[in-house]
Amino acid sequence: MKLFMVGASPYARKVRAVGVTLGLTDGIEIVIANPHERPAELLRHNPLSKVPTLVADDGEAIVDSLSICEYLCSLVEGQTVLPVSPGPERRRILFRHDLAHGVMDCGVVRRVESLKAEEPDRMDWMARQVATIGRVLDWFEASDALHGPMTLDRLTLASALGFLDFRFPDDGWRNSRPRLSDWYAEAAKLPALAETEPFA
């Protein structure tokens, strides 16, 4: 398999963290491809020019991080990252995944906007992302779902928090969120996170 990605992408990190958790790392070749430069090899597989994009061993492409995670899970019988059968457990994991994934979305929008000139509309838009991120992190801080096995939701949350630290190190998301902060400190030591740290 080939994984097109950039080192700073939280979505790619989520996919890689799932790959490590499933023991699939050796079968995944990393290809660094900047989607903003629309490299021909990436476009050939994904006309959206987005990363992560996974090309399976049969040459078929899978785009979007959740679809890629689903695909990786399908390769490992008995995996516990994301239950296959529909039901409350899968629904809850996907709900928390979607919240954590939304933090990534807001963080990426904020990062992109922060590189542009400061204008009132843009500052409002960035403040909106910051507020959304804060609400979701408060939700996790208060939730009883922080601790447990490293399922897709927790891997996604840890990847999202890692992205905040990487891009906005002075934000202080840990302030007033001691539970989340302690949980992340432990999660970050696991191979799935320790082996997939973001890079520029």
Ligand SMILES: N[C@@H](CCC(=O)N[C@@H](CS)C(=O)NCC(=O)O)C(=O)O
């Ligand atoms: N929903 C997608 C988001 C992927 C995404 O937006 N990736 C960014 C890099 S972090 C990208 O490829 N941006 C290029 C673009 O939007 O043109 C996923 O979960 O994989």
